[in-house]
Amino acid sequence: MTLRLISLLCALLASPAGAADRFVVLASTTSTEQSGLFGHILPMFELDTGIAVRVVAVGTGQALKIGMQGDADALLVHDRVGEDRFIADGHGADRRDVMYNDFVLIGPAADPAKVAGLTDAALALRRIADAKAPFASRGDDSGTHRSELRLWKAAGVDPKAAEGGWYRELGSGMGPTLNTAAGLGAYALADRATWASFRNRQSLALLVQGDKAMTNPYGGILVARARNPDDARLWHDWLTGPRGKAAIAGFRIDGEQVFFP
Amino acid sequence: MFDLAAAFSSAIALIAGLDAELFAIVRLSLGVSLAAVAIAAVIGLPLGAFLALARFPGREVVLVALNALMGLPPVVVGLAVYVLLSRAGPLGSFGLLFTPGAMVIAQAVLVTPIIAALGRQLVADLWEAYGEQLRSLGAPRLRVIGTLLWDGRHSLITVLLAGFGRAAAEVGAVMIVGGNIKGLTRTMTTAISLETSKGDLAMALGLGMILLAVVAAVNGAAFAAGAWARRVSG
Incomplete structure (x- = not known):
C-alpha cells in the first residue's frame, strides 16, 4: 500500500510537461x-x-x-x-x-509633486523630494533599484535620509512595488514592459518618460x-x-x- | 467586492476551460506536497513514537526543540536547502536545484517536525490510556509502538493532514528552491504569487479558490477513507 502510494507519487512527479532531455x-x-x-x-x-x-x-x-x-x-x-x-x-x-527599453516614472494621477509631462528625470525626482510626496522604491538590489539609486544621485537627493518618511523601501519585485504604490498613491520607477502589462493600476498613471538617463x-x-x-x-x-x-x-x-x- | 466576483468568475473560467496548464500546476502541487508528507511520515511518525515512550536525559529539551521546529519559517528552510543543493554547495553534484525534487526535500523538512511533534503527543496520550495493559501483556517495545500507532490510525490521519496543509499552503520554500519555472516547478502558491506580481488580482484570487478546493478535496477524501475503514473494522 505504502509502496504503491510512493511509486504513484514518483510517477506524478516524474512527468511534468517541460521535462525535455x-x-x-x-x-x-x-x-x-x-x-x-x-x-x-x-x-x-x-x-x-x-x-x-x-x-x-x-x-x-x-x-x-x-x-x-x-x-x-x-x-x-x-x-x-x-x-x-x-x-x-x-x-x-x-x-x-x-x-x-526604458524606465518610466509612475505616480498618482493627482500628481501632488507636479511632475507630469517632464522629460527630465532628475528634475522630477527633485520635485518629488521637495514635495515630500510618497515614493515607493524596489529596495531589492534589482537592476531597476540600482538604476533608481543612480537617478537619485544625479538629482542630488539622498533618499536614504527620508527612509521611513516619504521614501519607502519595499524590498519586493516590480509588480508588488506597483501594487503597493497603487495602494499608497506613491510615485515609483518602473520598466516600461512591466508597466504595460500591469493590471492593478487603480489611480496610477505614467507621468515622466523620455529622459536618456532612463534607458534600460x-x-x-x-x-x-x-x-x-x-x-x-x-x-x-x-x-x-x-x-x-x-x-x-x-x-x-x-x-x-x-x-x- | 468586485474583486471577489471577478476572482470567482476567473476560477470558474479556468476550471470550465479544462486549462491544461492549470491541470499540470495542480498536479505538481499535489504531487510535491503528498510526496513531502509521505517522506515526513516515514521519518516523523517513528521519531514521534520513540520520543513518546523513551526516557533519557535531556528529553524535555528535545521535545521543546521539536515543538519549536513546527514554527520553522519556510523562507529559512528554502534558503538552507538552496545552499545545500546549489552547485557551490555540498550536494550540488546531484543537480536537484530548480527541480521538483528540491521542492519535495524542502517541504519534507518543513513538515517532519509537525508530524513528529503531533504524532508524539498522540502516542503519549494512547500510552497513558493503554500502556499498563500492554506492559502487563509483556509485549516488546517495538510491538508496543506498532500497536499504539495502529490503534491511533484515525487520529494519525489528522496529523498527516496538518502536515499536508502546511506543505500545500507554503510558498516561501518552493519559490526559492524550485524557482517558479513555468511547466516545471510552478505550483499553485507560486503561480498565485506571480499573478499578484502582475497585478492580476482576480486571477490570483481565482487560483487561490482552486487551491482551497483542492485542499478541501484531499481532506474530504481522507475523511471518507477514515469513515469507511471504521465501518469495515466495525
Whole structure:
C-alpha cells in the first residue's frame, strides 16, 4: 500500500510537461518574465533547437549571484555596472547587448509633486523630494533599484535620509512595488514592459518618460561554469542572432513594442 | 467586492476551460506536497513514537526543540536547502536545484517536525490510556509502538493532514528552491504569487479558490477513507 502510494507519487512527479532531455537554466529578471516576453520567444527557440529554457525570474542582483554559484547556465539581466563586474571577476564567459527599453516614472494621477509631462528625470525626482510626496522604491538590489539609486544621485537627493518618511523601501519585485504604490498613491520607477502589462493600476498613471538617463539596456551573459555549456552557447548565440532579434522585436503588449533588440 | 466576483468568475473560467496548464500546476502541487508528507511520515511518525515512550536525559529539551521546529519559517528552510543543493554547495553534484525534487526535500523538512511533534503527543496520550495493559501483556517495545500507532490510525490521519496543509499552503520554500519555472516547478502558491506580481488580482484570487478546493478535496477524501475503514473494522 505504502509502496504503491510512493511509486504513484514518483510517477506524478516524474512527468511534468517541460521535462525535455535538453534544457538551459536561465536566470533573468522579473520584468522580462512578468511582461510575457519569455512566453513569446522561448517556444520559438525550442522549435529551432529542441532545447527547453527553464526561466528562474528574480532580481538582477540575485540573478548575478545565482550565476556566480553556477546554478544557472545563462543570464539575462539589466545592470551594466554589475554585469561588467561579473565578467571582470571571471564568472562569465561572454556578455552581449541583447535589447533595451526604458524606465518610466509612475505616480498618482493627482500628481501632488507636479511632475507630469517632464522629460527630465532628475528634475522630477527633485520635485518629488521637495514635495515630500510618497515614493515607493524596489529596495531589492534589482537592476531597476540600482538604476533608481543612480537617478537619485544625479538629482542630488539622498533618499536614504527620508527612509521611513516619504521614501519607502519595499524590498519586493516590480509588480508588488506597483501594487503597493497603487495602494499608497506613491510615485515609483518602473520598466516600461512591466508597466504595460500591469493590471492593478487603480489611480496610477505614467507621468515622466523620455529622459536618456532612463534607458534600460539588457545584457545576455554566458555563465563560465554553466552546467550545460554547449546548449547555453546555442541559446546565447540564438538570442543575439537574427532569429532572437526578430522574436524580441515581434513581441507586443496591447499592440505596443516594449523591448527593442 | 468586485474583486471577489471577478476572482470567482476567473476560477470558474479556468476550471470550465479544462486549462491544461492549470491541470499540470495542480498536479505538481499535489504531487510535491503528498510526496513531502509521505517522506515526513516515514521519518516523523517513528521519531514521534520513540520520543513518546523513551526516557533519557535531556528529553524535555528535545521535545521543546521539536515543538519549536513546527514554527520553522519556510523562507529559512528554502534558503538552507538552496545552499545545500546549489552547485557551490555540498550536494550540488546531484543537480536537484530548480527541480521538483528540491521542492519535495524542502517541504519534507518543513513538515517532519509537525508530524513528529503531533504524532508524539498522540502516542503519549494512547500510552497513558493503554500502556499498563500492554506492559502487563509483556509485549516488546517495538510491538508496543506498532500497536499504539495502529490503534491511533484515525487520529494519525489528522496529523498527516496538518502536515499536508502546511506543505500545500507554503510558498516561501518552493519559490526559492524550485524557482517558479513555468511547466516545471510552478505550483499553485507560486503561480498565485506571480499573478499578484502582475497585478492580476482576480486571477490570483481565482487560483487561490482552486487551491482551497483542492485542499478541501484531499481532506474530504481522507475523511471518507477514515469513515469507511471504521465501518469495515466495525
